[in-house]
Each structure stands twice: as C-alpha cells, then as structure tokens.
Amino acid sequence: MTMLKKFSFEGVLDKQIVVFDLDGTIVFDGKTIDSDILSTLLVLDKMSHIIFASARPIRDMLPLLTDFGQNSLIGGNGSMIRHKNQITLTSYIDENVMLKVVNKIHELNLDYIIDYEWNYSAKIEDHRNPILQKLDSAKLADNVAIRTTNVSKVILFNISKELALQFSRDKDVSVLYHEDVQELVITGKGSDKYLALKQVIGDNLYYAFGNDKNDINLLQNAAKGFSVEYPFLQSENVQIITKQEVCSTIKLLIK
DSSP: OBOOOOOOOTTTTTSEEEEEOOBTTTBSSSSSBOHHHHHHHHHHHTTEEEEEEOSSOHHHHGGGOTTOTTSOEEEGGGTEEEETTEEEESBOOOHHHHHHHHHHHHHHTOOEEEEOSSOEEEEOOOTTOGGGGTTTTTOOSOBOOOOSSSOOEEEEESOOHHHHHHHHTOTTEEEEEETTTTEEEEEETTOOHHHHHHHHHTTOOOEEEEOSGGGHHHHHTSSEEEEESOOOOSOTTEEEEOGGGHHHHHHTTOO
16 A cells, blocks of 8 residues: 655755665675765765665665765665655555465465564574675664564565466555565555655656666656666666766766
C-alpha cells in the first residue's frame, strides 16, 4: 500500500539537486564512502541539494552518512523517507502478503530480513552473507519478533527463480529479484526510489547516480543520469561510467 505525502523542500529552486545511490555507486566496501568521493561530495554539498537514495533502510544508511546529518534520505528502495530528520514510511506491504511471506519463511526455513520503520526482524544463518556487515552495523535498533503490519521491506535469501516468479505475480507488492545472489526484495505496491524522490522535490530537475536495476527509473527520469558499471538500456540521458570515473564525474557538477 502506498501512502502519498508531499514534503516541503525549501530553497529547492536555488540549487541543483543531485541524488546518489550508496552501495556500488559511492560505497564499494559496504562500510564507508570512498575517501576521494567523500571529499568531493562535501564540496558539492555546499552548493547543491544532495539526496541519498538506497536499498538500505534509513537505519543502515546512517553509519555511512555521518557527514550528511541534515540531508534528505530515501531508504528501502523508496519505501521510507527521512526529511528534516523525521522518518516517514511512503509505503508498506499488504498484511495478507506478509502472512504469505511469513508462512513461506517457516515452510522453507529461509533466511530473511524484515524491516519496519526503524526496528527489524532477521535470521541469517549463512555467516558468509555480505549483508551482515550492513545490517544495523551501528547497533541503533532492535531485532524484534516478526510482525505482519507496517512492514516497509522484506529480503528473502536463497530464493529460486520459480519462487520469485510466484511472488512477482502478486499485484499488491513491488518485487525485485537479484538472480545472481538468489535474493528477493519485496516492498509495498508502487514503492520506488524515483516516486519517493518526487514526493520530496516535486517536478524539479535533478542529476542522479546509481548502479543497479533498482535505480533504473531514477536514472531514466533524471536531467542526466550516471550508471556506474550497470549495463543500461539505450537512453539518451543516461551515461555509463566506471567506478574510477565517479569522482571526476561528480566534480563536473561542482559550479
């Protein structure tokens, strides 16, 4: 279910807006923003509105963004927004869908992360799973008992393509399947980074940097989008760049 809300974004017309994904775009080790990129972002932030938009819930974005305490954040692939230091869910997963998810977790003994507004429920028995270094790394929240209401995002691990297809047929949710790691991400219907961004900035133009399928809509609708080593379909306003080119590309936006 999507909850549309218009946020006030004072001064949005006086500076350019630049949106950055985190992991794989400006964060390459799962723990910190690349040092050269960080230095450049701090300069850019003085003359632009920087917004960070990630698949991570806002709780797990914060340890990476200690230098950007006042910036607007879009988390959970657009399912939540932090604006003026207040976190709001923009969408949540239908409770009937969550009942199916929980049943499947128990039936197949799946590893999972279920995010709410702040706290989460998680079981990850595979200690090699790289998401463990991202999950509440600053110990800001609690791992609570599973509930089926006010759920912003679910990640299910070791999911076959066939099972992912079953969930994708449900029209009450948005589903993203990462086949290379057998990871299924479920968010509320209509949850999307770009749609969440529009709630913050309206129809103002923006630049965007991303690196994955969850950034496609965000990049395609930007005045100029920069795809970091992601094989983007032909698009006049999206340029594919390498990780090594991210910093120099950001510098082009410093005016």
